[in-house]
Amino acid sequence: MDLNLTGKVALVLASSSGLGKAIAKELAKEGANVMLTSRNEEKLAAAKKDIEKVAVGKVAYTVADITDAENIKNLVENTRSEFGPISVLVNNAGGPPGGTFEDFDDEDWQKAFDLTLFSFIRTIREVLPDLKKTGGHILNNTSSSVKQPIDGLTLSNVFRMGISGLSKSLSQELAADGILVNTIGPGRIETDRIVELDSKKAEKQNKTQEEVTEAMEKTIPLGRYGEPEEFAKVATFLVSGANTYLTGQTILVDGGMVKAY
DSSP: OOOOOTTOEEEESSOSSHHHHHHHHHHHHTTOEEEEEESOHHHHHHHHHHHHTTOSSOEEEEEOOTTSHHHHHHHHHHHHHHHSSOOEEEEOOOOOOOBOGGGOOHHHHHHHHIIIIIHHHHHHHHHHHHHHHHTOEEEEEOOGGGTSOOTTBHHHHHHHHHHHHHHHHHHHHSGGGTOEEEEEEESSBOSHHHHHHHHHHHHHHTOOHHHHHHHHHTTSTTSSOBOHHHHHHHHHHHTSTTOSSOOSOEEEESTTOOOOO
């Protein structure tokens, strides 16, 4: 299948590692020109070098803190200067700290909002003029918690749901401009974030991390954690030229773990 991504300009947030990097890599393999971004230049340089080994399109990076409005503006301007008008936006962010409702104060809630939801809103606002010209795609990466809340991740549960509402609203508002907006949510995909969560859970339950992981795998019908590349292939289709009619949807890549419709 021709994904019609050759020469397309893609901006992928939080893309120096994990799911963001995996998506950026898959897009570059399909011929898109990809802008990477995170706060860590050393990790960005390493990610760029790794992606370029398999890339058909061009790869660049911009150091940016996506919780800062000016940083987001500069990031979008740099992407345009480097490659031209943006036609693919993949919003992505690291998860806020784990914990229950009583663990967090006002500052914690504000930081989680700025990172997990407001960064997406600000970036869409900056990229929207390009997307209206190119008739592009927006993909918002969230979590399986948008269908089934995850114990001990209260901050994430709240703001990930906000992303789903944002995506659904935008899919209606921007359809006339030919812009497709979807949400993608990972289940247990083997990234540093999942390793960290399993480690903390093991410590809390006085178990080994291996025991926690094995127990989690038993809740997944496919019996294993997913690979970042598996997740990235679905994300890449959703923002590709092969997707011309799917919009306003939330797609979980979770091995069948979530039982909600």
